[in-house]
Amino acid sequence: MNQPQFQALPSYDNLDMIRKTFSPLEHINFEHEFKNLDKSKYFIIRTQGEDNVHRAMKYGIWTSSSRKNERLNEAFSQGDVYLFFTEINSLCFSGMAKLTSGFDPKSHFKYWLIENKWFGLFQIKWLYVKDLPFKLFENIKQIQKFEGSDETVKSVYDLIDCTELTLENGIKMIEIFKREESKKSLFEDFSQLDKLENQSRQQRDSDPNFEKKFQELRAVFETIPYSFSAASYERRQQRKPQYGYYNYGYYQQPQYWQSNSGFYQQEQYQQYPYQQYQNKYQDQSDQKYNKKETQQAVNLEDKFEMQQNRKYKYDKKKRFNNRNNQQIEYVQKYQQETIVQQNI
Numbered sequence: 001m002n003q004p005q006f007q008a009l010p011s012y013d014n015l016d017m018i019r020k021t022f023s024p025l026e027h028i029n030f031e032h033e034f035k036n037l038d039k040s041k042y043f044i045i046r047t048q049g050e051d052n053v054h055r056a057m058k059y060g061i062w063t064s065s066s067r068k069n070e071r072l073n074e075a076f077s078q079g080d081v082y083l084f085f086t087e088i089n090s091l092c093f094s095g096m097a098k099l100t101s102g103f104d105p106k107s108h109f110k111y112w113l114i115e116n117k118w119f120g121l122f123q124i125k126w127l128y129v130k131d132l133p134f135k136l137f138e139n140i141k142q143i144q145k146f147e148g149s150d151e152t153v154k155s156v157y158d159l160i161d162c163t164e165l166t167l168e169n170g171i172k173m174i175e176i177f178k179r180e181e182s183k184k185s186l187f188e189d190f191s192q193l194d195k196l197e198n199q200s201r202q203q204r205d206s207d208p209n210f211e212k213k214f215q216e217l218r219a220v221f222e223t224i225p226y227s228f229s230a231a232s233y234e235r236r237q238q239r240k241p242q243y244g245y246y247n248y249g250y251y252q253q254p255q256y257w258q259s260n261s262g263f264y265q266q267e268q269y270q271q272y273p274y275q276q277y278q279n280k281y282q283d284q285s286d287q288k289y290n291k292k293e294t295q296q297a298v299n300l301e302d303k304f305e306m307q308q309n310r311k312y313k314y315d316k317k318k319r320f321n322n323r324n325n326q327q328i329e330y331v332q333k334y335q336q337e338t339i340v341q342q343n344i
Contacts, residue, residue, distance in 0.1 A: 003110055004059045006201055008194040012187040024060025028095075028129045034174060041075040042170025045085045046161040050186060051113040053085055053094060054193040057126055057186070061109055062097070063118045068162040070226040072122065073103035075164070083124065084165075084173055086157060092131040093157070094186050096177050097124040105225035108218055111200050116213055117230050119221040130182040137176065140169050 009021055019026045034040075045062075047053055056062050062083070063069060075081045081099040086092065101123035108119050134157040144159055145151040156169060165173065204210045221228045 006198060007058055008198070009190075012190045015187075018187065022058050022060075024124065025057060025126050025129065028126050032127055032178070036080060037171050037174065038167060040080040040082060040170065041078065042082050042084070042165040042167075042173065043072065043075070044156060044159045044161065044163045044165065045083045046159075047085065047087050049113050050087055050094075050189060051193060051196060053087060053186060054190060055109070055111065055197065056085075056097070056124065057095070057129065059109070060100075060124055060126070062099075062122045062124050063103075063109070063112075063120050064162060065118075066224075066226050066228050069103050069120060069122075071162060071164070072099065076102050076122075082127075082170065082174065084156075084177075092133045093137070093177075094131055095126060095129040096174070097126045099123070100125050103225070105222055108214075110204060110214060111197060115204060115210060116217050119218060119228070120225055128177045129185050129187065130177075130180075131184040131186070132176065132180055132182055136180060137173070140172050142166060142169055 007021065009017060012018060015029070019028065045064075064072070072081060076099050083097045083099065084093055085095045085097065087094065099122055103120055103122055105120045107121040109121060112118050134155070137156050140156045141153050142156060142159060142163075142165060143151050144154050144163065156165065156173065159165075217230055217233065220233060
């Protein structure tokens with residue numbers, strides 16, 4: 001995918017000029033008529049910073065983690081999808097957008113806030129760009145349940161990123177965006193955000209290592225777009241053995257890229273301790289397994305008798321020294337313990 005050209009305005013005071021310059025924003029803050037709201041899907045989008053929303057507004061694109069992208073793509077296949085944007089540590093919603101395409105795993109944007117973390121793209125168009133404080137939404141509540149925890153009731157502005165709203169709450173959110181006016185918006189920070197974007201573009205475009213890593217991660221992502229994680233991929237790369245050996249020094253079976261090496265065709269590689277230890281541990285494992293099978297062969301009556309005999313066993317004593325070199329004697333009888341302490 002060709003990257004969108006850098007666009008900026010000297011000033012963002014004129015809303016009409018913004019609409020003419022940036023096509024994803026050409027319909028913002030008009031009177032919109034919404035159809036089929038009862039068949040639409042609604043999601044809260046919480047971003048890590050204003051930078052990503054700034055790029056999303058200018059170029060009409062969005063992406064997230066693989067699982068969230070899969071969730072949004074599935075929702076788009078069922079009907080219209082509306083997104084309500086807010087930033088972490090913000091006290092307002094900054095805008096509302098609509099998905100205009102499904103997820104494209106072959107298209108990528110290089111200049112998000114954090115490099116080489118998000119891949120693939122949705123196309124979006126913006127309907128409203130204005131700061132609406134959270135207090136306007138405080139009466140809209142929704143139950144959120146995390147895996148392994150109890151259900152909690154939260155206001156919509158406290159929901160985690162990519163939480164799907166109920167139909168009723170989604171329609172309420174749209175009504176507030178239609179009704180409420182605000183003179184404040186993210187456009188007030190666009191000049192500064194433009195400078196940061198331009199610096200990011202120049203740094204990454206001039207760094208050959210960035211391009212190399214970007215192409216590497218892009219290729220992997222496109223094979224598994226809904227299960228890819230850049231952080232997980234990097235951790236796996238760091239754990240890979242080098243030259244066919246793990247850190248503990250024993251030989252690892254050669255990979256396909258090593259199979260043509262003449263060294264592995266020699267008989268001496270079979271003499272490495274790895275094979276010996278593998279046979280040793282295999283024999284021990286077989287012995288434990290056979291022992292386990294023998295223990296399981298005891299019938300229930302014999303097992304019950306063994307438990308009864310064990311219950312009424314003779315007293316036994318255990319001696320050991322504690323931290324103060326005082327001898328501690330435990331006397332166990334009928335599964336109860338008493339402590340007798342003797343000074344030495």
